[in-house]
Amino acid sequence: MNRTLEKLTILSDAAKYDASCSSSGSKRANHNKGLGNSDGMGICHSYTEDGRCVSLLKILFTNHCIYDCAYCVSRRSNDVRRVAFTVEEVVDLTINFYRRNYIEGLFLSSGIFKSADYTMERLVRVAKTLRQQHSFNGYIHLKAIPGASPELLHEAGLYSDRLSVNIEIPSETSLKKVAPEKNYPDIITPMNYLSDEKDRYQDDKKHLRKTPLFLPAGQSTQLIVGASPESDLQILHLADGLYKQQRLKRVYYSGYVPIATDNRVPLLKAPPLVRENRVYQADWLLRFYRFSVDEIVSEAHPNLDLEVDPKVSYALRNPEKFPVDINKADYEMILRVPGIGVKSAMKIVKSRVHQRLNLDHLQRMGVALKRARFFITCPGSQHQHKDYETSRLRQMILSSESAVRQSPQLSLFG
Amino acid sequence: MSLYLYDGSFDGLLTAIFECFADRRQPTDILNQETYQASLLEDLRPIQTDIAKAERVIKGIDARSDGRGGELVYQLFLSELTGIELRIYRLVELLVRQNDPNILENYANPDVLYSAQVSKMISREVHRMHAFVRFQKAANNIYYAVISPDFNVIPLIGDHFQRRYADQRWVIFDTRRHYGLYYDLTHTSFIDVESDILSGATDAFVNASLDGLEDQYQQLWKQYFQSVTIQERRNIKLHLCHVPRRYWKYLVEKQVGRDGLLSRKN
Numbered sequence: 001m002n003r004t005l006e007k008l009t010i011l012s013d014a015a016k017y018d019a020s021c022s023s024s025g026s027k028r029a030n031h032n033k034g035l036g037n038s039d040g041m042g043i044c045h046s047y048t049e050d051g052r053c054v055s056l057l058k059i060l061f062t063n064h065c066i067y068d069c070a071y072c073v074s075r076r077s078n079d080v081r082r083v084a085f086t087v088e089e090v091v092d093l094t095i096n097f098y099r100r101n102y103i104e105g106l107f108l109s110s111g112i113f114k115s116a117d118y119t120m121e122r123l124v125r126v127a128k129t130l131r132q133q134h135s136f137n138g139y140i141h142l143k144a145i146p147g148a149s150p151e152l153l154h155e156a157g158l159y160s161d162r163l164s165v166n167i168e169i170p171s172e173t174s175l176k177k178v179a180p181e182k183n184y185p186d187i188i189t190p191m192n193y194l195s196d197e198k199d200r201y202q203d204d205k206k207h208l209r210k211t212p213l214f215l216p217a218g219q220s221t222q223l224i225v226g227a228s229p230e231s232d233l234q235i236l237h238l239a240d241g242l243y244k245q246q247r248l249k250r251v252y253y254s255g256y257v258p259i260a261t262d263n264r265v266p267l268l269k270a271p272p273l274v275r276e277n278r279v280y281q282a283d284w285l286l287r288f289y290r291f292s293v294d295e296i297v298s299e300a301h302p303n304l305d306l307e308v309d310p311k312v313s314y315a316l317r318n319p320e321k322f323p324v325d326i327n328k329a330d331y332e333m334i335l336r337v338p339g340i341g342v343k344s345a346m347k348i349v350k351s352r353v354h355q356r357l358n359l360d361h362l363q364r365m366g367v368a369l370k371r372a373r374f375f376i377t378c379p380g381s382q383h384q385h386k387d388y389e390t391s392r393l394r395q396m397i398l399s400s401e402s403a404v405r406q407s408p409q410l411s412l413f414g
Numbered sequence: 415m416s417l418y419l420y421d422g423s424f425d426g427l428l429t430a431i432f433e434c435f436a437d438r439r440q441p442t443d444i445l446n447q448e449t450y451q452a453s454l455l456e457d458l459r460p461i462q463t464d465i466a467k468a469e470r471v472i473k474g475i476d477a478r479s480d481g482r483g484g485e486l487v488y489q490l491f492l493s494e495l496t497g498i499e500l501r502i503y504r505l506v507e508l509l510v511r512q513n514d515p516n517i518l519e520n521y522a523n524p525d526v527l528y529s530a531q532v533s534k535m536i537s538r539e540v541h542r543m544h545a546f547v548r549f550q551k552a553a554n555n556i557y558y559a560v561i562s563p564d565f566n567v568i569p570l571i572g573d574h575f576q577r578r579y580a581d582q583r584w585v586i587f588d589t590r591r592h593y594g595l596y597y598d599l600t601h602t603s604f605i606d607v608e609s610d611i612l613s614g615a616t617d618a619f620v621n622a623s624l625d626g627l628e629d630q631y632q633q634l635w636k637q638y639f640q641s642v643t644i645q646e647r648r649n650i651k652l653h654l655c656h657v658p659r660r661y662w663k664y665l666v667e668k669q670v671g672r673d674g675l676l677s678r679k680n
Contacts, residue, residue: 008634350516351519352522354520364521
C-alpha cells in the first residue's frame with residue numbers, strides 16, 4: 001500500500017502537465033454486462049484547486065526516461081526520484097477508482113524507458129488486461145509513443161478510446177533546440193498511421209456487419225504556449241492543419257509552467273495563463289464558430305489581443321460587417337457577434353420564426369449584452385456604435401468588462 | 415378563485431390539469447395538499463388522482479410536442495420549485511392552444527423560456543450527481559452512496575448508474591427525501607429507509623473498515639487529488655465555481671479526516 005501510494009504520488013505529479021482531460025466522444029457501450037460505459041458525454045468527477053477537470057486517472061507508467069527534453073520534469077538530466085508501476089498496479093487502481101465513481105477511466109502516459117516499443121508494449125498490456133480480463137468499458141486514453149512499431153500502435157487503437165502524441169513545441173526548429181532527440185516526422189508518422197487505420201475501419205463498416213471499435217474517440221495532441229518564440233499565428237496554423245489533415249479531435253494548449261531551471265527554455269515568473277486562454281478561445285472559434293485562421297490572426301496581427309477576446313478583436317477589425325440584424329441575419333453571422341454563443345445563436349434563429357425579437361428577449365435568453373449591444377440591431381437597441389471610432393468602441397468594451405479582466409484567470413472550460 | 419389540490423404525485427398533478435380543462439377554468443393555483451396551508455376563504459377543489467386521466471394528459475402533451483413535452487413536464491415537476499404546478503399548467507395550455515410542436519423553441523415566450531431554464535437546472539443537477547456520487551464498498555460487497563441533491567433527481571439517475579455498474583450491487587440514497595435506488599445485478603428499484611439493504615449497511619461498514627481496503631482506496635484517491643494540482647496555477651475561485659461547497663460533503667477528496675460517508679452528517 002505505502003509503495004503504491006508513493007508511486008501514485010510521483011507518477012501523477014509528473015503527469016499533471018498534460019492538459020488533456022476529455023472523456024467524451026467514445027461509443028463504448030456496456031453490452032457485456034461488464035464494468036463501465038463510455039457512450040455518453042464526458043464527466044468531470046472533480047476539479048483540482050487550480051480549477052482543472054479531473055475526469056481520468058492521469059498517470060505515467062514510469063518517469064524513467066532516456067530523453068532529455070528541456071520543458072519536461074522527467075527529463076534524463078533532472079534529479080528526481082524514479083519509479084515505475086507494474087501492469088497489475090495500474091489495472092487495480094483503475095478498476096477500484098472506477099467502481100467508486102471517482103473517474104471515467106484511465107489516461108496512461110509514460111517516460112520512455114529502454115525503447116519506444118518496450119514502453120508502448122507496457123501501455124498496451126494495461127489496456128488489454130482491462131478490456132479482456134476485467135470486461136472494462138470505461139474510457140482509456142493512451143500515449144502513442146513516437147517511434148513505436150505500427151503493430152503495437154494498431155493494437156493500442158483496438159483497446160483504447162483515444163491515443164495522443166504530444167507535439168509540445170509548435171515548430172520543428174524550436175523543438176530541436178529544447179528536445180534534441182525528437183523530430184517532427186517521428187511525431188507525425190504515428191498520427192498519420194492511426195488516422196489512416198481509423199479510416200480503413202470506417203470503410204470496412206460499409207461492407208462488414210461487425211467491425212471492432214478502433215479509437216472511437218480519435219486522437220489529440222498538446223502544444224506548449226510560451227516555452228518557445230512561436231507566434232499565435234504559427235500555433236493556430238499548426239492546430240488548424242492538425243484538425244484538417246490528421247483529423248485530430250482536440251488540440252490542447254498548455255501555458256508553459258516554468259518547472260525547472262534549464263537554460264534552453266525561458267525563465268518565466270508565472271505561466272502565461274491569459275495567452276493560453278486566448279488561444280483556446282481562438283481554437284473554439286475555429287471548431288464551433290466557423291471562423292478560419294486568417295480571420296483570427298494574420299501576418300499584420302500575428303498575436304492574439306490579450307485585452308479583448310478574439311471575437312471582439314475580429315469585430316473591431318471588421319466594422320463594415322456590423323451591426324448585425326438579429327431578426328434577419330444568417331445563423332453564421334449571428335454566431336460572429338461578440339457576446340452571442342452557440343446556444344444563444346440557436347435560440348435566436350429558432351425563436352425568431354415565431355415572433356420578432358427585441359433586446360429584452362436577448363437579455364433573458366442569456367446573451368452577454370455588455371459586449372453584444374455594440375454590434376447588433378433589433379427593437380430596443382440603439383445604433384450608437386455607428387458614431388464611434390473603432391478605438392473608442394474598444395475603450396467602451398474594455399471599461400464595461402473591467403470587472404472580468406481583474407480576475408486572475410479567465411474562466412475556461414477546456 | 416379556483417384552487418386545485420392534488421396529492422403531491424406527478425399523476426395527481428396531471429389529473430388536476432385534466433380537471434382544469436374539463437372544468438374549462440383557469441386555475442388560480444394548483445397546490446400540493448402535503449404542503450398546503452388551509453384557509454377558510456378559498457374555493458378548494460380536491461383532486462382524486464386518476465391514472466387513466468393522467469395518461470391522457472401525458473399522451474396529449476406528447477402528441478402536440480413531437481414527444482418532447484412529457485419528459486420536459488416531468489423534469490419540471492421534479493424541480494419541486496414553488497409555483498411549478500401553475501407553470502406546468504401554462505405550458506400545457508400553450509401546447510394545446512398553439513398546436514405547434516416548435517412552440518417549445520420560442521424562447522421569447524416567458525413560459526417556454528422558464529421551462530427551458532428549469533430543465534437546464536435539472537439536467538445540471540443530474541450531471542452533478544453523475545459526477546459527484548462517491549461509492550463506498552461495504553463488507554457485504556454492496557457499494558453505497560448518499561446524496562442530498564437540490565432537486566428530486568433520484569428518478570432520473572438510475573439508468574446511468576445501472577448501465578455503468580452492471581456488475582456490482584449498489585445503493586444511492588437521498589437523505590433529504592428519504593428514499594433511494596438499489597441495483598441488485600438485474601434491476602434497479604426504489605427503496606425507503608425501512609429497506610433491509612440499508613439496515614444491514616452499518617454492520618457491513620464496521621466489517622469493511624476491519625480489512626482496511628476501502629480506507630486504502632480513499633487514501634490513494636485523496637493523495638492523487640493532491641498530486642495533480644499545479645500549485646503555480648492555483649485558482650480557488652474557479653475551483654469553487656466548478657465544485658460548490660454544498661457538494662463537498664459527498665466528495666472523498668474534500669474530506670480531511672478518515673471518517674466514512676455514512677457517519678457523516680448531512
